[in-house]
Amino acid sequence: MKQLLLKIFFVAALLSTTVLSAQKNFTMNKGGTKQKKYFTTIPYKDVKTKVIVQCHINGKPYSFIVDTGAATTITPKLYKELNPQVINHIPVIDQSGKTDSLQIVSLNSVQLGDVTFNDIPAMVLKETQLFDCYKVDGLIGSNMLRNSVVQFASQTRLVTITDKPKQLNLKSKYASKMLTDKGQSNPVIKIDVLNGEMHLTDNLLFDSGMASFYDLSYKGFKEVLATVNLLTIEAKAVGSYSFGLHGISDDEESYRLLAPELKINGYTFKNVTTITTHGSSSRIGAELFKYGTVTLDYINNKFYFEPFVNEAKDLAEKSWPFIPTAKDGKIVVGLVWDKEWEGKINQGDYIISFNGTNYENADICEAMVAEQVSTATKATLVLKDAKTGEVKTFEVTK
CATH class of the missing domain: 2.40.70.10 (Acid Proteases)
Structure with missing residues (x-):
């Protein structure tokens, strides 16, 4: 476990x-x-x-x-x-x-x-x-x-x-226009975000170095998407959970959001969960590779996504009430989503164990690169309160 x-x-x-x-x-x-x-x-x-x-x-x-x-x-x-x-x-x-x-x-x-x-x-x-x-x-x-x-x-x-x-025998039906920036040629593509009759086209970075599927910039959400009620707000919290080249991010307000439908080059993904980040742009990441072959034609400014199957992909998932992160070589609570856990699970609390496995001396690198194989939806969480030192035990579910 x-x-x-x-x-x-x-x-x-x-x-x-x-x-x-x-x-x-x-x-x-x-x-x-x-x-x-x-x-x-x-x-x-x-x-x-x-x-x-x-x-x-x-x-x-x-x-x-x-x-x-x-x-x-x-x-x-x-x-x-x-x-x-x-x-x-x-x-x-x-x-x-x-x-x-x-x-x-x-x-x-x-x-x-x-x-x-x-x-x-x-x-x-x-x-x-x-x-x-x-x-x-x-x-x-x-x-x-x-x-x-x-x-x-x-x-x-x-x-x-x-x-x-x-x-490469690329097919035009799987292609869309791709732009690159002047500073370092980062590729920018278009996606369509849909919610029933509502529709918005978003320009965002294709980022093969990003582990997730779709990350939405906080600024883009607040200034554009939030104004048209295109996404469902599942949770809001203040905390820090992500690592970048310059170290762990600062404490910021984050949203967990649900996009009912998202299209990339005409291919449909349903029930896409995204968490806002405070970088400069929204991004589609390397999880897209799970669903098709991706080609970036920097020469002709084209982006290809050839899906493995024709049927729409449902990415519906449940979330734990918190996100862990690392601090001073320890695994701690970085962000708490659910209001019901306020005052119980706190940002910065040390994670002693999760479902019976001890994490007091866990290897940070192992946690970062471990493959994701569990499908469990319930776990026992044991914490050490960052302020009082009290040991607390909770049953958490997705």
């Missing part, structure tokens, strides 16, 4: 980043491929929906996450090993909404499959817990992929990178 708590742990491990526009003349969109007319297929490991591939730098293998919602990024350890040229320092915002200034370096040569990328700008991290847990050395971002077509095939766990899209 250990997986039961891990299933709701680190609901959002947010790897994506956006270069702020303070330096208008700077762009991460530099460098390119050594080859022309290339076609390479690379096997990947799926770790908590993260697409992890092996690449080579200076002839040595390294593990990277393919993250279309980010610029190319390396860890401090890899920076020290490579000693690349520093080309800038710029402010960067992660998808939990936190901002920090990061070094930008130039990677002389990165080999991915049979393709070599030269002179690629990359950010150097300061906070590395997420990367240590996933055992990776960085991110392959959209600035590196911007002149290619990239296909994610989850059934075979293969990533294809090419500048010859015709070889």
